[in-house]
Amino acid sequence: MVSENRPALRVDVRRPQRADARRNFDALLGAARDAFAAKGVSASLEDIARQAGVGIGTLYRNFPTRQDLLNAVYFGEIEELCIAAEEAASLPPWEALTAWLQRFVGYAATKRAIWESLNRETDSFQAAREAMYAAGTPLFVRAQEAGEARADVSFDDLLRMVSGLTAAGYVDQAQRDRVLAIALNGVRAH
Amino acid sequence: MVSENRPALRVDVRRPQRADARRNFDALLGAARDAFAAKGVSASLEDIARQAGVGIGTLYRNFPTRQDLLNAVYFGEIEELCIAAEEAASLPPWEALTAWLQRFVGYAATKRAIWESLNRETDSFQAAREAMYAAGTPLFVRAQEAGEARADVSFDDLLRMVSGLTAAGYVDQAQRDRVLAIALNGVRAH
DNA sequence: ACTATAGCGGAGGGGTGCCTCCGGTACCAA
DNA sequence: TTGGTACCGGAGGCACCCCTCCGCTATAGT
Numbered sequence: 558m559v560s561e562n563r564p565a566l567r568v569d570v571r572r573p574q575r576a577d578a579r580r581n582f583d584a585l586l587g588a589a590r591d592a593f594a595a596k597g598v599s600a601s602l603e604d605i606a607r608q609a610g611v612g613i614g615t616l617y618r619n620f621p622t623r624q625d626l627l628n629a630v631y632f633g634e635i636e637e638l639c640i641a642a643e644e645a646a647s648l649p650p651w652e653a654l655t656a657w658l659q660r661f662v663g664y665a666a667t668k669r670a671i672w673e674s675l676n677r678e679t680d681s682f683q684a685a686r687e688a689m690y691a692a693g694t695p696l697f698v699r700a701q702e703a704g705e706a707r708a709d710v711s712f713d714d715l716l717r718m719v720s721g722l723t724a725a726g727y728v729d730q731a732q733r734d735r736v737l738a739i740a741l742n743g744v745r746a747h
Numbered sequence: 748m749v750s751e752n753r754p755a756l757r758v759d760v761r762r763p764q765r766a767d768a769r770r771n772f773d774a775l776l777g778a779a780r781d782a783f784a785a786k787g788v789s790a791s792l793e794d795i796a797r798q799a800g801v802g803i804g805t806l807y808r809n810f811p812t813r814q815d816l817l818n819a820v821y822f823g824e825i826e827e828l829c830i831a832a833e834e835a836a837s838l839p840p841w842e843a844l845t846a847w848l849q850r851f852v853g854y855a856a857t858k859r860a861i862w863e864s865l866n867r868e869t870d871s872f873q874a875a876r877e878a879m880y881a882a883g884t885p886l887f888v889r890a891q892e893a894g895e896a897r898a899d900v901s902f903d904d905l906l907r908m909v910s911g912l913t914a915a916g917y918v919d920q921a922q923r924d925r926v927l928a929i930a931l932n933g934v935r936a937h
Numbered sequence: 938a939c940t941a942t943a944g945c946g947g948a949g950g951g952g953t954g955c956c957t958c959c960g961g962t963a964c965c966a967a
Numbered sequence: 968t969t970g971g972t973a974c975c976g977g978a979g980g981c982a983c984c985c986c987t988c989c990g991c992t993a994t995a996g997t
Contacts (some may be wrong), residue, residue, distance in 0.1 A: 612946030725911025
């Protein structure tokens with residue numbers, strides 16, 4: 558029932574009609590996601606097109622500006638994040654929160670890259686952020702009401718903390734999880 | 748007595764002899780520090796030269812490659828950080844650690860930018876990192892031995908955590924301090 | 938099978954940054 | 968003051984990326 562009420566978060570980019578065109582569209586989105594995560598916002602669009610196995614012209618037909626491509630990747634991630642929040646709702650309070658934050662970690666790598674060019678608040682970006690906050694806040698409030706999370710910490714503080722931790726460089730995956738656990742320990746009510 | 752023993756951390760770049768040349772050298776370093784912090788590693792070298800009020804040729808004479816300039820800025824920051832550690836040594840254990848980490852926050856903004864291009868381990872970079880760790884570890888160990896910091900956390904974990912938190916985007920300075928405090932609370936022994 | 942057309946892709950012009958090179962400038966020593 | 972020279976600085980060649988344009992291709996409907 559929740560998923561039906563979730564606002565659609567539609568972008569003005571629409572998926573093409575023909576089968577081959579849809580394949581290219583999806584390949585471009587995938588390549589863009591990888592490239593932005595790996596090289597930041599300044600990733601070469603020609604590289605992305607090459608990686609997707611299409612011509613540069615095809616990229617520009619689907620995404621007229623760099624910002625359009627960035628938006629498409631970004632909104633896709635946000636949408637998945639909202640769905641993850643719904644799925645986590647069935648877990649116990651603290652586990653639900655940390656499970657969702659784990660998913661956020663995967664998203665934050667992309668977000669960081671996009672933030673670089675999106676920090677002036679576009680209204681579409683604003684809407685996406687609100688959708689994400691709407692999805693995550695209940696999890697956090699529930700953990701607070703259960704006495705598991707500190708009451709004097711805001712959800713915004715928490716998200717920015719996790720977002721920052723994710724963007725840092727680590728020796729391996731294990732260290733990242735360890736560091737995240739240390740920081741989350743600071744959020745826990747004792 | 749500590750400062751006499753600290754290894755010199757010299758870079759192969761040397762300050763020119765003539766007075767006007769030294770002025771230019773210093774102006775370039777300052778402009779580079781600002782530019783790398785503001786725009787990341789990909790800041791335009793021509794912008795840096797312009798900002799420093801010198802020609803592009805002068806930049807290249809002092810720093811033949813982009814990496815040389817990056818190194819010069821980086822090693823300068825590291826050196827200051829080592830000095831800050833010595834100064835902090837006179838404070839009580841936990842205060843000394845957090846004071847130094849506060850200083851690290853200022854340095855991390857630069858470091859993040861440099862990390863992007865320096866993640867393959869140059870030996871000179873390795874040396875700088877070791878110098879920094881040598882400076883900070885005693886502060887951390889002292890806090891652990893005083894029972895103020897968790898014994899099951901490593902100094903490397905701590906530094907990467909703070910480094911990541913620093914690089915994140917915040918609404919204002921107050922939020923950054925708040926978030927840092929939350930995360931450090933996770934390091935504290937209760 | 939056939940055709941109308943949605944969709945493809947890369948050549949190419951414009952822009953920007955990197956780095957070299959060398960004629961000119963200004964410092965410093967005598 | 969004057970000469971020797973360390974140093975300056977920007978013009979210019981190169982490489983890369985952005986984005987447009989248009990002749991060609993593959994698809995989907997009949």
